[in-house]
Amino acid sequence: MRLHVSDLSKAYHAHTVLSVNEAEFGTHGIEGLIGPNGAGKSTLVGLLTRRIAPSSGSVDFELDDQRHDLMPMRSYEVARLGLVKTNQRIQGFDGLTIRDSLRMTAASEADETPWAAWIAPLARDEAVESEIEALLSRFPFSDPDGYARSGGEKKLLDILRCLMLKPRMLLMDEPAAGLPDEITQEVMSLIRQKVDADEMVVVIIEHDLELIWKHCGYVHFLSEGELLFQGSPEEVKANRVVAEKYMGV
Numbered sequence: 001m002r003l004h005v006s007d008l009s010k011a012y013h014a015h016t017v018l019s020v021n022e023a024e025f026g027t028h029g030i031e032g033l034i035g036p037n038g039a040g041k042s043t044l045v046g047l048l049t050r051r052i053a054p055s056s057g058s059v060d061f062e063l064d065d066q067r068h069d070l071m072p073m074r075s076y077e078v079a080r081l082g083l084v085k086t087n088q089r090i091q092g093f094d095g096l097t098i099r100d101s102l103r104m105t106a107a108s109e110a111d112e113t114p115w116a117a118w119i120a121p122l123a124r125d126e127a128v129e130s131e132i133e134a135l136l137s138r139f140p141f142s143d144p145d146g147y148a149r150s151g152g153e154k155k156l157l158d159i160l161r162c163l164m165l166k167p168r169m170l171l172m173d174e175p176a177a178g179l180p181d182e183i184t185q186e187v188m189s190l191i192r193q194k195v196d197a198d199e200m201v202v203v204i205i206e207h208d209l210e211l212i213w214k215h216c217g218y219v220h221f222l223s224e225g226e227l228l229f230q231g232s233p234e235e236v237k238a239n240r241v242v243a244e245k246y247m248g249v
Contacts, residue, residue, distance in 0.1 A: 082168030
């Protein structure tokens with residue numbers, strides 16, 4: 001699995017905010033994407049998932065020896081192909097309980113039936129219920145049969161919903177934001193299990209550099225709309241440009 005980017009750019013009113021000549025994501029299990037605020041990270045992720053239309057360039061998703069051109073696709077088609085993104089800003093279903101929100105995510109892979117008709121049959125699906133129960137046993141919610149109330153619970157629920165989609169490549173946008181450290185570590189433990197089992201690859205977009213250094217085997221550094229450096233965590237930490245532009249050294 002890999003995502004190949006070529007001559008990808010985005011401009012607003014003749015002002016280029018992102019320009020990436022060549023890059024690959026997904027070849028190192030868990031990768032990091034770092035850079036200062038305003039570097040273009042959210043723009044790049046939006047382009048990769050087709051939530052933002054590019055000004056030029058191409059994005060190809062190589063999956064099971066097949067190359068898929070993502071440019072003609074809509075964002076939901078990209079997600080169904082297996083490229084899934086967690087949300088930086090929490091987007092919840094406030095009218096659904098935690099269990100029903102997870103059931104609805106499982107159902108969204110099945111058909112186009114209106115959501116209200118999905119949930120009841122899935123509550124009787126042993127495989128779906130077993131998976132949900134395993135997640136709720138592993139991750140503590142104040143009331144798993146109720147609603148996600150706090151920002152941390154909504155953040156965690158968003159991540160679990162994305163995992164229910166069985167992504168082949170998961171883009172995690174600031175997964176540590178709003179989560180207690182012990183929950184973050186448990187999330188990363190589950191992510192590592194799935195990566196080691198070859199179920200998916202992961203790209204983490206994060207300002208928490210300790211999380212990046214600990215969990216990522218490869219790091220992409222973006223600044224002023226350009227990928228300036230890519231390498232192992234040790235190579236990135238030792239790079240003078242990264243140190244000056246991001247770490248303030």
